[in-house]
Amino acid sequence: xxxxxxxxxxxxxxxGGGWAAAGxxxxxxARSRAAADALAATIGHGARGGSVGAAAEFGAxxxxxxxxxxxxxxxxxxxxxxxxxxVIDCTNAFLPDEAAPEGVPAFVLSEDAVAARIAATxxxxxxxxxxxxxxxxxxxxxxxxxxxxRLAVPICGDAAAVxxxxxxxxxxxxxxxxxxxxxxxxxxxxxxxxTVGLWFGGAxxxxxxxxxxxxxxxxx
Numbered sequence: 001x002x003x004x005x006x007x008x009x010x011x012x013x014x015x016g017g018g019w020a021a022a023g024x025x026x027x028x029x030a031r032s033r034a035a036a037d038a039l040a041a042t043i044g045h046g047a048r049g050g051s052v053g054a055a056a057e058f059g060a061x062x063x064x065x066x067x068x069x070x071x072x073x074x075x076x077x078x079x080x081x082x083x084x085x086x087v088i089d090c091t092n093a094f095l096p097d098e099a100a101p102e103g104v105p106a107f108v109l110s111e112d113a114v115a116a117r118i119a120a121t122x123x124x125x126x127x128x129x130x131x132x133x134x135x136x137x138x139x140x141x142x143x144x145x146x147x148x149x150r151l152a153v154p155i156c157g158d159a160a161a162v163x164x165x166x167x168x169x170x171x172x173x174x175x176x177x178x179x180x181x182x183x184x185x186x187x188x189x190x191x192x193x194x195t196v197g198l199w200f201g202g203a204x205x206x207x208x209x210x211x212x213x214x215x216x217x218x219x220x
Contacts, residue, residue: 029055
């Protein structure tokens with residue numbers, strides 16, 4: 001598959017590197033051509049650097065691996081190039097929680113629904129929310145199975161686009177989970193800010209959920 005990646009940071013490296021190694025064609029697009037070329041060289045496997053516009057035009061799937069603060073400017077520049085493409089939003093709009101006790105790391109969302117805003121900005125694209133729950137280092141790691149369960153990726157969006165992104169998740173050893181339409185992405189974003197805050201605070205977020213076979217209660 002042809003994948004365009006907008007951004008040259010840790011998420012671009014982690015996901016782009018995995019997809020290139022799995023045999024996909026990858027073009028990294030960044031405002032700094034030197035940064036795009038450097039990341040492409042690091043990734044290898046035929047990955048190429050280019051402009052933001054070139055990556056958008058190249059990919060049947062386009063990953064937005066950008067800070068939330070850069071989305072408006074970048075989408076204003078390339079929005080027309082995304083028509084008909086599947087656009088993966090892996091961003092998180094985190095801010096420190098100023099109401100948290102002193103010395104306790106915690107976060108809040110700076111906006112409630114980034115994926116919905118992206119979809120409204122580029123309505124001809126098929127926007128999918130995915131890969132936002134874990135840090136780039138998790139996606140880049142070779143570890144995929146924890147406590148005998150494969151690491152899962154919830155994916156929100158249109159069914160056909162979700163299927164496309166699910167295949168990309170499987171290609172890098174992950175378990176895709178269809179989590180509903182894009183209107184549900186706000187819950188995935190809220191889940192991320194909550195669990196990441198627990199992890200940063202030293203709590204095991206994984207431990208708050210029982211396994212599937214023990215998760216059901218008797219209906220009231």
